[in-house]
Amino acid sequence: MTTALDDIAFLANSENRVELLRALVEAPESHDELRDRIGASRVTTARILREFEARDWITRSGQECAITPTGEWVSDEFARLLDEVAAERRLRKPLxxxxxxxxxxxxxxxxxxxxxxxxxxxxxxxxxxxxxxxxxxxxxxxxxxxxxxxxxxxxxxxxxxxxxxxxxxxxxxxxxxxxxxxxxxxxxxxxxxxxxxxxxxxxxxxxxxxxxxxxxxxxxxxxxxxxxxxxxxxxxxxxxxxxxxxxxxxxxxxxxxxxxxxxxx
The missing domain is CATH 3.30.870.10 (Endonuclease Chain A)
Known part of the structure; x- marks a missing residue:
């Protein structure tokens, strides 16, 4: 059974996953368009999309991929977390x-x-x-x-x-x-x-x-x-x-x- 930390680690351990999820927040895209965006292999892109779909973060219809409301929620909050940590890292030395x-x-x-x-x-x-x-x-x-x-x-x-x-x-x-x-x-x-x-x-x-x-x-x-x-x-x-x-x-x-x-x- 996976936990919230498992899902956070799942995203945090791959810039490709973060970028794909953000891309789908902007607009639906095809498998090939997403593959070109991250410069990954077809196999890697397909695996990421399957993992997203298993978490109900995206839906797929043929080659077309679209974000779900929960997927957009996760993407937005993860992006906010990244921004906060980036701000802390920037201030860490002077503070x-x-x-x-x-x-x-x-x-x-x-x-x-x-x-x-x-x-x-x-x-x-x-x-x-x-x-x-x-x-x-x-x-x-x-x-x-x-x-x-x-x-x-x-x-x-x-x-x-x-x-x-x-x-x-x-x-x-x-x-x-x-x-x-x-x-x-x-x-x-x-x-x-x-x-x-x-x-x-x-x-x-x-x-x-x-x-x-x-x-x-x-x-x-x-x-x-x-x-x-x-x-x-x-x-x-x-x-x-x-x-x-x-x-x-x-x-x-x-x-x-x-x-x-x-x-x-």
């Missing part, structure tokens, strides 16, 4: 760097997220993607545990010389890093004089997250704090999570005073 204790949403909300993976051959990919958002957004909110002078310069241009609204929560280490860079320190002081800029500092930032208008960017780091990948999504649930994280960090932070942003050298 290893997303701390599970920070997840208050179903990880499947990230199934369509853009993945920016840091590769040795293109170590600036995440920086470039982040800059694209910072240059094109009308409103930027975020919490960050890391900084680069190019981010400060970009924010300075878009806030002091533009209309972008910036609300950023940073760590003391980030503030110290800015202070050690004379240009970045000067630019941040000028930004803090603008009414469209609010920067505050707190030590309790668990992960770097940016909210760029409707999009959310999440930096993923390893146990040493090295950025390994980035995720970008416009999922509403993830955006609410990011906004909640931002609000909680900002509530615990103190505003940065322009007088304390003095370059060390």
């Amino acid at each position: 290893q760097w997303l701390p599970s204790d920070l997840l208050s949403f179903d990880v499947r909300r990230l199934r369509d997220a853009e993945i920016v993976v840091l590769e040795e051959s293109d170590a600036t990919a995440i920086i470039r993607r982040t800059l694209e958002f910072r240059r094109s957004s009308d409103r930027i909110r975020g919490v960050t545990r890391m900084v680069a002078p190019v981010f400060i310069e970009t924010d300075w241009e878009s806030t002091v010389h533009g209309q972008t609204r910036l609300e950023q929560v940073i760590t003391p280490d980030v503030l110290d890093a800015i202070r050690t860079h004379s240009t970045a320190a000067k630019q941040l002081r000028e930004m803090l004089d603008e009414t469209n800029v609010h920067v505050s500092v707190t030590a309790d930032i668990p992960i770097s997250v940016g909210i760029y208008d409707d999009a959310v960017g999440i930096d993923l780091t390893d146990e040493d704090g090295v950025v390994k990948a980035g995720l970008v999504t416009e999922d509403e649930v993830v955006r609410e999570w990011a906004l909640d994280l931002f609000d909680r960090c900002r509530a615990e932070a103190r505003p940065v005073d322009p007088d304390e942003v003095t370059a060390d050298h």
Whole structure:
């Protein structure tokens, strides 16, 4: 007696079976048309069709094969399962760097997220993607545990010389890093004089997250704090999570005073 797992394995163990069943969902086809579609032998095609017919997934009239309602049901659900597993496989590597204790949403909300993976051959990919958002957004909110002078310069241009609204929560280490860079320190002081800029500092930032208008960017780091990948999504649930994280960090932070942003050298 076969089980549901037997039928799943029956399909999963042969791409030809999956393709034939999908083909028949689209329209009835003849034995020869199906054989040509999968590039299999006549014997192999005939065997697959007999196995489908034995499960009542198809009907046959001479050479003509047609899907049954149960066959279409199985095909649709199997295709959905394949899509879900494919999404999980795509996210498997980057999600290893997303701390599970920070997840208050179903990880499947990230199934369509853009993945920016840091590769040795293109170590600036995440920086470039982040800059694209910072240059094109009308409103930027975020919490960050890391900084680069190019981010400060970009924010300075878009806030002091533009209309972008910036609300950023940073760590003391980030503030110290800015202070050690004379240009970045000067630019941040000028930004803090603008009414469209609010920067505050707190030590309790668990992960770097940016909210760029409707999009959310999440930096993923390893146990040493090295950025390994980035995720970008416009999922509403993830955006609410990011906004909640931002609000909680900002509530615990103190505003940065322009007088304390003095370059060390």
